[in-house]
Amino acid sequence: xxxxxxxxxxxxxxxxxxxxxxxxxxxxxxxxxxxxxxxxxxxxxxxxxxxxxxxxxxxxxxxxxxxxxxxxxxxxxxxxxxxxxxxxxxxxxxxxxxxxxxxxxxxxxxxxxxxxxxxxxxxxxxxxxxxxxxxxxxxxxxxxxxxxxxxxxxxxxxxxxxxxxxxxxxxxxxxxxxxxxxxxxxxxxxxxxxxxxxxxxxxxxxxxxxx
Numbered sequence: 001x002x003x004x005x006x007x008x009x010x011x012x013x014x015x016x017x018x019x020x021x022x023x024x025x026x027x028x029x030x031x032x033x034x035x036x037x038x039x040x041x042x043x044x045x046x047x048x049x050x051x052x053x054x055x056x057x058x059x060x061x062x063x064x065x066x067x068x069x070x071x072x073x074x075x076x077x078x079x080x081x082x083x084x085x086x087x088x089x090x091x092x093x094x095x096x097x098x099x100x101x102x103x104x105x106x107x108x109x110x111x112x113x114x115x116x117x118x119x120x121x122x123x124x125x126x127x128x129x130x131x132x133x134x135x136x137x138x139x140x141x142x143x144x145x146x147x148x149x150x151x152x153x154x155x156x157x158x159x160x161x162x163x164x165x166x167x168x169x170x171x172x173x174x175x176x177x178x179x180x181x182x183x184x185x186x187x188x189x190x191x192x193x194x195x196x197x198x199x200x201x202x203x204x205x206x207x208x209x210x211x
Contacts, residue, residue: 009206010063017056018076023084039180042144046137046184051195053077053103054132057110058124058199063206067115074107102139106132121200129196133188137181 056077057070078101109131110124117123 006206013202013206014056014060014073014076017052017059018073018080020052042140043137043180043184043187046140046180047187047191049103049140050106050133050136050184050188050192053106053136054110054129054192055195055199055202057107057132058128058196059202061110061114061124062121062200062203065119067111067119070107070110070114071104074101074103077103102136102143105139106136109135125193125196125200129193130189132196133190133192134185137184137188140184141181 053074057073060073061067061070063069110128113128113131114124117127
């Protein structure tokens with residue numbers, strides 16, 4: 001009975017974290033309409049994705065102890081996102097259907113670290129966290145490139161007037177020294193280590209709850 005309880009708790013965690021990752025994917029950055037704030041949205045999007053990927057992937061990886069499961073978790077995130085985007089697309093939301101699987105290469109790096117360090121949890125947190133944090137904003141740029149022309153889309157699907165506090169004061173191109181990738185990678189590399197540690201800790205707690 002305890003084995004099944006533990007397994008069910010584990011699968012519940014995977015579903016909950018993966019679903020939340022998908023929601024963050026859709027809402028974490030709006031490149032299409034807020035064209036003046038594209039770089040800002042991009043940076044927030046990169047960081048939120050880095051953290052959601054690594055906490056779930058690390059949890060899954062340390063729970064199974066099998067290198068490769070982090071990539072499998074990223075695949076779950078990707079498929080969930082495709083399903084959600086397809087639903088939005090069918091309802092007429094003007095977003096490209098194709099979403100590049102940007103989490104997969106970062107998750108592969110996480111698996112590689114776990115395998116190369118002979119399943120050393122602390123190395124996974126430190127090296128894996130830095131690699132995922134620094135790589136995902138780079139891969140995310142591919143995602144941004146595939147978005148349809150923002151200005152054309154904005155004129156085709158106008159939104160209601162923005163409230164005053166949301167109205168851009170001036171174009172934000174050039175903000176963050178023209179490098180949202182560098183900003184996202186720098187912040188992500190620091191924060192991802194913390195969230196990798198959280199993923200490991202969630203694994204420990206799961207076993208304690210089920211003991």
